[in-house]
Amino acid sequence: MSIILSDISKQFGTFTALNHIDLEIPEGELVALLGPSGCGKTTLLRIIAGLERPDSGRVLLNGEDKTEHHASHRGIGFVFQHYALFRHMTVFENVAFGLRVKDRKSRPSEAMIRKKVHTLLELVQLDWLHDRYPDQLSGGQRQRIALARALAVEPSVLLLDEPFGALDASVRKDLRQWLRHLHHDLNVTSIFVTHDQEEAMEVASQVVVLNHGRIEQQGGPSEIYDNPVNSFVSRFIGHTNIIDTEQVDQIWLSSSGLMPTDASQKVAHVRPHDIEVVKDAEIPSQAVLKDWQHLGSLIRIELVETGLQHFKNPIYAEMPNERFKQLQLDRGDQVAVKIRNARWFH
Amino acid sequence: MNSIALSQPVSQSSRQQQALVDPFWLRALLISIAVGFIILFLILPLIIVLLEAFSKGFGAYVSALAEPDTQSAIRLTLLTALLTVPMNTVFGLTAAWAITRFEFRGKSLLTTLIDLPFSVSPVISGLIFVLLFGSQGWFGHWLAEHDVKIIFAVPGIILATLFITFPFVARELIPLMQEMGSEEEEAALSLGASGWLTFFKITLPNIKWGLLYGMLLCNARAMGEFGAVSVVSGHIRGLTNTLPLHVEVSYNEYDFVASFASASILAGLAIVTLILKTILEWKQQRDRQELSL
Amino acid sequence: MRQSYIMPGFRPTLGFTLLYLGLVVLIPLSTLVFKSLLLSWDDYVHIITNKRVLASFRVSLSTSLLAALIASFFGFIIAWVFVRYSFIGKRILDALIDLPFALPTAVAGIVLATIYQPNGYLGQLIMDVFGVKVAYTPIGITVALIFISLPFVVRTVQPVLQEFDSTMEEAASTLGASRLQIFSRVIFPNVFPALLTGFALAFARGVGEYGSVIFIAGNLPYVSEIVPLMIITKLEQYEYAGATAIALTLLVISFILLLLINLLQLWVRKRSGQL
Numbered sequence: 001m002s003i004i005l006s007d008i009s010k011q012f013g014t015f016t017a018l019n020h021i022d023l024e025i026p027e028g029e030l031v032a033l034l035g036p037s038g039c040g041k042t043t044l045l046r047i048i049a050g051l052e053r054p055d056s057g058r059v060l061l062n063g064e065d066k067t068e069h070h071a072s073h074r075g076i077g078f079v080f081q082h083y084a085l086f087r088h089m090t091v092f093e094n095v096a097f098g099l100r101v102k103d104r105k106s107r108p109s110e111a112m113i114r115k116k117v118h119t120l121l122e123l124v125q126l127d128w129l130h131d132r133y134p135d136q137l138s139g140g141q142r143q144r145i146a147l148a149r150a151l152a153v154e155p156s157v158l159l160l161d162e163p164f165g166a167l168d169a170s171v172r173k174d175l176r177q178w179l180r181h182l183h184h185d186l187n188v189t190s191i192f193v194t195h196d197q198e199e200a201m202e203v204a205s206q207v208v209v210l211n212h213g214r215i216e217q218q219g220g221p222s223e224i225y226d227n228p229v230n231s232f233v234s235r236f237i238g239h240t241n242i243i244d245t246e247q248v249d250q251i252w253l254s255s256s257g258l259m260p261t262d263a264s265q266k267v268a269h270v271r272p273h274d275i276e277v278v279k280d281a282e283i284p285s286q287a288v289l290k291d292w293q294h295l296g297s298l299i300r301i302e303l304v305e306t307g308l309q310h311f312k313n314p315i316y317a318e319m320p321n322e323r324f325k326q327l328q329l330d331r332g333d334q335v336a337v338k339i340r341n342a343r344w345f346h
Numbered sequence: 347m348n349s350i351a352l353s354q355p356v357s358q359s360s361r362q363q364q365a366l367v368d369p370f371w372l373r374a375l376l377i378s379i380a381v382g383f384i385i386l387f388l389i390l391p392l393i394i395v396l397l398e399a400f401s402k403g404f405g406a407y408v409s410a411l412a413e414p415d416t417q418s419a420i421r422l423t424l425l426t427a428l429l430t431v432p433m434n435t436v437f438g439l440t441a442a443w444a445i446t447r448f449e450f451r452g453k454s455l456l457t458t459l460i461d462l463p464f465s466v467s468p469v470i471s472g473l474i475f476v477l478l479f480g481s482q483g484w485f486g487h488w489l490a491e492h493d494v495k496i497i498f499a500v501p502g503i504i505l506a507t508l509f510i511t512f513p514f515v516a517r518e519l520i521p522l523m524q525e526m527g528s529e530e531e532e533a534a535l536s537l538g539a540s541g542w543l544t545f546f547k548i549t550l551p552n553i554k555w556g557l558l559y560g561m562l563l564c565n566a567r568a569m570g571e572f573g574a575v576s577v578v579s580g581h582i583r584g585l586t587n588t589l590p591l592h593v594e595v596s597y598n599e600y601d602f603v604a605s606f607a608s609a610s611i612l613a614g615l616a617i618v619t620l621i622l623k624t625i626l627e628w629k630q631q632r633d634r635q636e637l638s639l
Numbered sequence: 640m641r642q643s644y645i646m647p648g649f650r651p652t653l654g655f656t657l658l659y660l661g662l663v664v665l666i667p668l669s670t671l672v673f674k675s676l677l678l679s680w681d682d683y684v685h686i687i688t689n690k691r692v693l694a695s696f697r698v699s700l701s702t703s704l705l706a707a708l709i710a711s712f713f714g715f716i717i718a719w720v721f722v723r724y725s726f727i728g729k730r731i732l733d734a735l736i737d738l739p740f741a742l743p744t745a746v747a748g749i750v751l752a753t754i755y756q757p758n759g760y761l762g763q764l765i766m767d768v769f770g771v772k773v774a775y776t777p778i779g780i781t782v783a784l785i786f787i788s789l790p791f792v793v794r795t796v797q798p799v800l801q802e803f804d805s806t807m808e809e810a811a812s813t814l815g816a817s818r819l820q821i822f823s824r825v826i827f828p829n830v831f832p833a834l835l836t837g838f839a840l841a842f843a844r845g846v847g848e849y850g851s852v853i854f855i856a857g858n859l860p861y862v863s864e865i866v867p868l869m870i871i872t873k874l875e876q877y878e879y880a881g882a883t884a885i886a887l888t889l890l891v892i893s894f895i896l897l898l899l900i901n902l903l904q905l906w907v908r909k910r911s912g913q914l
Contacts, residue, residue, distance in 0.1 A: 050813075071812045071813050072815045072816060076813060078810065078813040080806045080809070082806065084804065084806035084809065085807075086810075086811075086825055087804075087807075088829050088910075097811065097814055097824070098814035101811070101814065101815055101824070133910065150813070153814055153815055368723070368818070373724050376719065377720050377724055379713070380716050380719075380720040381732065383713045383716075384735060384736070388735050388736070391750040391754065392738070394754055394760060398750075437656070440656050444648075444649065444652035445656075448649045448653070450649075450653070456656070456660075460660065465893050465894065467846070467847025467867055467886075467889055468848075468850070468867070469871060470847070470886045474667040474668055477670045477671065477879065478666075480879075505667075509664060512664055528646060535645045535647070544647075569743070570742070570744070572745040572748075572850035573849035573850050576849075577874065590745040590746070593745045593746060594745050594749075602753075612745075613742060613746055616741035619741040620734050620735065620737055620738065620741050623741075
């Protein structure tokens with residue numbers, strides 16, 4: 001089911017949570033609403049679910065205007081950040097809840113409910129826990145039960161609020177992959193909220209970056225990473241060196257290959273892997289290797305300028321492990337810096 | 347960042363949106379039932395106390411209170427509270443210290459036993475002291491020989507009140523000190539502070555509102571206890587009548603103005619207790635919020 | 640033995656606690672048990688099965704039960720209204736709920752008797768409209784016990800409603816549940832144990848209550864005579880054995896009720912997997 005949000009605004013007192021949001025989500029996508037805390041992403045999700053009423057704007061699900069529809073009549077599945085499992089019910093009863101509260105006409109038979117719940121529990125690989133209570137489960141298990149419960153009513157849209165936020169790092173990694181595969185199998189239009197850009201890039205097919213109640217950019221993960229439309233997105237997604245050309249020596253700039261093409265370009269954003277470090281006595285050096293860290297397959301190098309402290313902050317470069325060994329770099333080395341690619345913002 | 351942090355609580359409280367709000371007619375109905383019930387059962391009796399006390403005019407009210415019997419009842423009530431509240435406070439502090447700062451066997455049994463007087467009918471609380479010290483009681487004979495009077499005398503009233511109000515301070519402090527933990531005290535002790543210094547500088551400031559809360563409830567009950575005191579007092583006017591007993595005696599003698607005049611003092615005491623209680627709850631809550639920030 | 644190296648005062652505080660507990664509570668209370676051991680079983684049965692005594696137990700238990708039920712119903716509504724809605728004067732009313740704890744029972748007793756006696760403020764009205772006499776009947780006892788019971792229910796239910804995770808309601812809503820279904824299937828089952836606890840506390844307190852009841856009860860033998868009054872009557876007639884036997888029975892009933900409350904709370908925690 002496709003989702004269209006048009007001109008959605010929401011105020012909480014004097015705080016503007018959402019400021020004229022327009023968003024289209026085609027059917028079958030797995031979308032991440034990404035942004036720092038307080039950017040309005042959770043509010044937007046709750047408005048889609050009908051848990052919050054927008055001050056203005058419309059919510060269209062599959063072309064139908066559902067703005068005035070109650071949450072219970074929108075055909076959405078919602079997975080809460082802290083799962084909101086019913087504490088007084090077993091896992092089985094939790095998953096069966098959505099089926100049991102249907103009115104008599106559309107309620108499936110008891111046998112059907114049993115079959116369906118067990119199928120769902122098998123889908124989330126937790127059928128063996130069916131008679132436990134939520135307080136007896138681990139965080140990851142609760143998460144999957146919450147998902148099974150939301151799926152039981154066959155929602156046409158699945159909404160997840162910070163689905164991995166409350167989990168341990170190791171569990172989080174596994175569940176990310178699992179969610180991606182599950183989405184692939186079910187093909188339900190899904191939206192999840194996250195503040196973790198890595199998580200958004202890893203899981204989602206579409207990323208919507210929000211800040212201060214506005215959409216900054218929407219696109220596929222690679223597009224967002226390679227072509228950030230503004231300085232906020234560039235800084236928020238991945239690592240970036242920010243170089244203010246007005247504060248840096250012009251000779252340094254030209255020798256590193258970072259020259260603005262017109263006067264309006266003042267601040268350069270350079271990804272660490274777009275910086276090449278050369279150790280060669282022939283080439284005049286512009287920087288000193290202050291420190292380096294091992295990041296697995298990559299080495300991160302911390303560079304400060306030779307002599308004068310022109311950079312307020314060090315510049316970070318990244319290179320593959322083998323390259324680092326090849327260059328025989330070490331702390332204190334004088335190196336030349338070549339910037340291969342930069343994006344300019346002002 | 348600041349604006350975000352500040353605006354979070356706002357969005358939280360306004361979260362009770364569409365899905366959670368009851369329809370207006372239901373809210374109005376339930377609020378009416380609740381308020382009506384409270385007016386009928388709680389506010390009306392308070393008003394009636396005053397109406398009855400002043401039914402024969404202000405002069406009659408004052409002279410009823412000025413009567414020697416009333417005066418002596420007030421004095422005895424104050425004496426009882428003055429003796430029992432400090433004793434049970436000291437007990438509450440030591441019991442809470444022992445229970446929350448150490449591990450020992452039978453701890454949960456001890457905690458249960460401390461609560462015991464709450465589950466004993468007031469009449470039984472009086473009866474047990476009659477069984478102990480009454481003329482037919484265990485020590486009755488010995489007491490008579492040595493001309494010591496406990497039952498139908500002031501000591502009996504104090505003992506019964508002590509029993510009735512026994513758990514108030516302890517049961518307030520035990521959960522509070524449990525929650526507080528002993529890290530701060532251990533830090534002070536490891537820095538070389540003595541046990542008493544640690545108690546006065548670390549423990550007491552942390553539990554002061556809870557302690558006052560417990561003492562307040564203890565005091566209200568000590569001044570207001572009726573059933574237990576009634577059994578052991580013997581209702582001797584001017585000698586063993588506390589204010590609640592004076593209320594009863596005057597009422598049974600159809601001296602309603604005197605009865606309700608005394609009752610109005612006790613009702614005033616209850617109102618003051620409720621106000622102080624609300625203030626203390628508010629202080630405690632505020633301290634807790636400051637801690638969690 | 641955590642903490643024992645550095646924390647001072649274990650022996651003196653525990654020693655004083657046990658000594659004081661023994662002197663003030665345990666020794667006096669144990670006299671009741673020892674005194675009743677002097678009674679033979681037949682004597683005990685004879686005292687308890689006396690018609691007037693049995694009637695007093697019937698009156699006490701039935702009025703306390705009814706009062707606790709009524710207080711539970713209204714107490715739940717009051718707690719609900721306090722937690723969920725906002726209206727003018729809420730904080731004052733909230734503070735007033737504890738009045739029955741703070742108001743001496745004798746005061747409550749004479750006031751309620753004055754209000755509900757046949758020519759009283761409400762007694763007359765109820766007599767005229769419904770033809771029912773409140774004071775000096777079991778109805779009067781029930782009214783007094785409702786007054787006493789109310790804060791027990793409100794104060795046990797209120798914090799549980801306050802702590803109730805409202806995202807459970809939202810979850811139920813997104814799963815298609817109606818408001819009524821959310822209440823009956825999600826909210827109420829979570830609050831019910833607290834309501835039951837409040838009910839049992841109120842019931843236990845009601846059975847032993849004396850001061851607020853005797854003025855309105857009328858104390859007619861077989862009709863409106865409560866158990867605590869029976870104890871006092873026996874005592875005034877110097878029938879110590881009779882008073883002891885009745886008191887012990889009453890005490891056992893209270894303890895059984897409290898045991899049930901504890902078992903209930905244990906069961907609830909076990910059922911929801913917290914143990």
